[in-house]
Amino acid sequence: MPTPANSEVTTFTRDVLGRYICNGLDEALKSTDKSIRSDARDFDIIIIGGGTFGPAVAQQLFANDLTHNHRILVLEGGPFVIPEHVQNMPQLGLNNDGAKLENGQLKTISNLRAINQDTVARKEVWGLAWHSQLGFPGLAYCLGGRSLYWGGWSPRLLDAEMPASQWPAAVVNDLKAQYFDEASEQIGVDATNDFIHGNLHQALRKQLLDGINGHQVAHIVPLAELPLTSKIPEGATEAEAKLEAPLAVQSQVDRAGFFPFNKFSAIQLLIKAARAAAQESNFDDFKKRLMVVPNCHVIRLDTQAGHVTQIQTNQGPITVPADGKVIIALGTIESIRLALLSFQGIPNYNLIGQNVMAHLRSNFDIRIPREALQHLVEDEADEELQASALFVKGRFTRSDGSVGHFHQQITASGLGFMDANSEAELFRKVPDIDDFEVFRNADDGAVVITIRGIGEMVPTNPLSSVNLHGELDEYGAQRAVVSITADDPRDSDLWDAMDQNALDIANVLAGGQPFEIVGGQRRDGLGTTHHESGGLQMGDNAATSVTNPNGRFWHVDNAYVAGPALFPTIGSPNPMLTGIALTRRLADHLIPKPVTTTVEPGFELIFDGLSANRWRMSKIQNQPPHISNPGNATIFGGTLEMIPGNDLGLFWYTEPMPADFILKLEWLRFRHEDNSGVFVRFPHPDSKGYNNTAWVAVHFGFEVQIDELGAPDGLGIHRTGAIYNESSQTLTLQPANPAGQWNDFEIRVQGQTYTVFLNGVQVTTFTNTDPNRGLPSTPAAPSYIGLQTYPGSRMAFRNIRYQAL
Structure with a gap:
């Protein structure tokens, strides 16, 4: 059935946004048909995945293509749902779907199947595509994907988290010299936290710094060793600035007449590029340099002699031109699965799906009396709800002498009575929306604090992997089966050290007074973090890595990867900043900046x-x-x-x-x-x-x-x-x-x-x-x-x- 030319009307809405941003696959393929128009051109860059990193690399490729030599096609398995991060919108209830079901069981395919929900989109977009003994939230099947729901924490990898023995030197040098800065600016983490301020925030920051300087917190990376990656907030010292939460939120802009984008999500990049492509082409599909096709699930890539020639989808095949390139930009696990399904027989096939990592994560929720805040300056503003977000970086030397890294994401709310209005305000302020219920416990006499520890797992654990399962999905392709384990003693040691660090921080923030522990289980399951990484790791050696330093499969000459699946090690940071930095680097590799045209002397x-x-x-x-x-x-x-x-x-x-x-x-x-x-x-x-x-x-x-x-x-x-x-x-x-x-x-x-x-x-x-x-x-x-x-x-x-x- 051909795609309707105009926006469609449902019972409640006219789908203006969907029609203005997206195209049907029939429209995209028609625009390449030279029998219809002699100037038709193939899509020479096809991106599989319209979630987080697919839109990021698409937008950067589009921006780099100043000569308009390329056509870019983005394929997304889900629909268009919302145009920006859920926290930039009113409280619709479109929150993350957790790793546990309502009955308390882990969210696995077998448990979903037992309640007839394995084929149902939970909270409109969430679905689970792989088998595992772990509970997983799954994926957000929609344009923008999990970037519509993420917390925004975006610290940088330290040099020690990119060891030279595993990270290609060229990649590390490029990240440090250019791409970390560019990615920070793009997602808004380069600016000072202008939306987190006030007396509560300043008091907690000062109290935390006092505790660190007083050696009351174990396993801290000295602040002098941390880079200063954003401006120093007004009234703060450089040391205090290094405790500021690195959040990808922009609530103010320096340029008059411009609006801030608030919390970053990749959908905004895609909308901008899609509309620019439409407008510059005068709405001529044959001239569009970028098209976005939703509801197009990629099943397999067909290859000949180490070259992708065709993409099999639920809507039919897509031919890849001889000079075409394919970028796999799905979630880490689904990217690995697609590679396993598509590239059987390549020399290093056995490495695909190995070295899979996630984060060790703990949550320590406490409530302290406001009297515990030693630097709190009382004034009338304290009658309103306030929030704070702070960051502490830690490291621990394991029993074998190796060093592991972790960090603490500290979020606090209080100094006001919680009513409906303040709940709406808090929903927008709290970085992690899955913590929202915890902070509803704040009142005018207490401050609720969450100390969330994020720790890195050791790489190359042979028991952590993604493989193909015998069961077929609804498209006739084998599902993935995922195993991630922290049974390595080095992981256990780091996790214990991270939890001790959180307890030390709690004691510092409580000012030595007793505090109430809110909630139950402290350690999260390994499948809960959304931070799966590795499995298609890059490297300098085809015998030990799946992809080369540019993210291309060593033995498939036109297939690339965008996203955390490339990481050789995970470090403690959320994968967003590094993932965005690598997508920008990939875009610059595929479409370099054009060389200035030279003309005859005198012209x-x-x-x-x-x-x-x-x-x-x-x-x-x-x-x-x-x-x-x-x-x-x-x-x-x-x-x-x-x-x-x-x-x-x-x-x-x-x-x-x-x-x-x-x-x-x-x-x-x-x-x-x-x-x-x-x-x-x-x-x-x-x-x-x-x-x-x-x-x-x-x-x-x-x-x-x-x-x-x-x-x-x-x-x-x-x-x-x-x-x-x-x-x-x-x-x-x-x-x-x-x-x-x-x-x-x-x-x-x-x-x-x-x-x-x-x-x-x-x-x-x-x-x-x-x-x-x-x-x-x-x-x-x-x-x-x-x-x-x-x-x-x-x-x-x-x-x-x-x-x-």
Whole structure:
């Protein structure tokens, strides 16, 4: 069934957002069909997964492609649901689905199946695709995926968490020199926590620092060893700034008139890129550089001789062009499963799904009396609910001498009576929405604090892996089976040290007074964190890693990975920042920054294939609808392509030309009969009061014609290279190159003599005697050059430059 052209209406809503952001697979494939349009182009980069890292790499690829040489297709197994992070919206109840069921059992496929919920989307989008003895929340099957629900904590990996024995040196160097900073800025963690402030926050931060300086907290990474990755908050010291929570939340912006994006989610990147692709193409699917197809589940990748040739989906196959690249950007476990299903027989297949890691996680929820806060400054503002978020980095030397890392995410709420309004405020402030219920226990006499420990697991545990299960899913593909265990004594040692560190912090924040422990079980299951990593780890050696330092499979030459599955070790940070940094690095590898075009000495480039900022389209006003559109121009493949409207149009260069000049450019027509022209020496199109300003160039300038047919009569004065419709010129015309091939124009304008060369051969010379046309440019009366858009004809131009004479 073809995708409806317009937004659909349900019982309650019109699906404007879905229709404006997404395309159907039928629409995407149609836009590659050269039998429909000769200018159709294949998608040469296909991204599998529209959750967190797929949109991030898609947006960066789209932004890097300044020459518009590429087409990007994003395939997502779920639908479009919401346009931003759930905490940026009113409390809809679209929260995380936990790793336990309502009956207290672990959330596994077998337990879901026992209550007939294994094929039901929980909380609208959550589903579990793999078998395990562990309970997992699963995946958010929708555009934006789990980035719509994440907590926002985004510390950086320390050097020690990227050991040289396991991380490629080139990757580490690039992350530290460029990509950590870029990713921090993109997700909003580079800015100071401007939404977490107030007396409660300042008091807790000062009390925590006192305890650390007083050596009351074990296993701390000295603050002097930690990098300062954001601005120092007003009134804080550098040491206090290093205790600030690294949250990907932006609630203020420095630029006037701009709105902050609040908590980061990848869906916003995808929306921005999808709408930019639609608008720059004038809503022509064949010209869209990026399309997003939801509800398209990828089952398997077909390969030939180590090259992906086809993608099998629930909606049918997608052919990968010979020069195409495929990026697997699903959740870690599903990315591993797809690789296991697709790449059987490659030399290092046995490494796929090994070295899988998660985080050791503990939660310590306490309630302390407000009197325990030694630095609290009481004022009237304390009557309102306040929140605090702090961060402590720890490390522990294990029994074998290896060093493991962890951190504590400290969140607090209190100093106000909890009512409905403050609950709504807290929902937006608390970093982890699964902690929301805990903080509802705050009141005007107590502060509730959660100390959440996140610790790294040792890598290369042979008992932690992802493999294929014998059961087939609803698409006929084997499910994954996941085993993650912390039975290595080194993991147990680190977990114990992390919990002791949390207890020390609790005692410091309680000021040595007794405190109440809220909640029960302290340690979370290994499947609960959403932080699964590794299994497709990168490295410098194909014998010990699955992917190379650029994230490409060693033995599949056009398949790449985006996301935490690449990590050789996990460290303690949430995978978001490092994952985003690696996607940006991958995008720069696949589409490098373009090289600046060079021109002949003395010439100035006025269209370089990257930007048309100094060009404008002519205007039409006061004309009936059937002749109201002058057309458009778009950059495509490094060329300036004229998109025709229903009346004559002019795409003109807004900088005045010299009085005398040589204009050089290349042009291509798509069909033999296509028609266009190059106009020179016309006044400003808005200067004559015309309803269609393109006619100013016709009446007051001169057109170097592009028309192999010489319409309407075939005469030489109407054919390619001629000064259009001027009978007194000397013509030595020759045919242009065939349609689909580039041609060179050189147009010399000196005094009132116009000389045109086509592909190096002079084809006309003309001397103007009309005192009202083709006037040389002066400061008082500048003249311009422009390119014609002609109804029904498509033309492309490139390498446009001039030299003053």
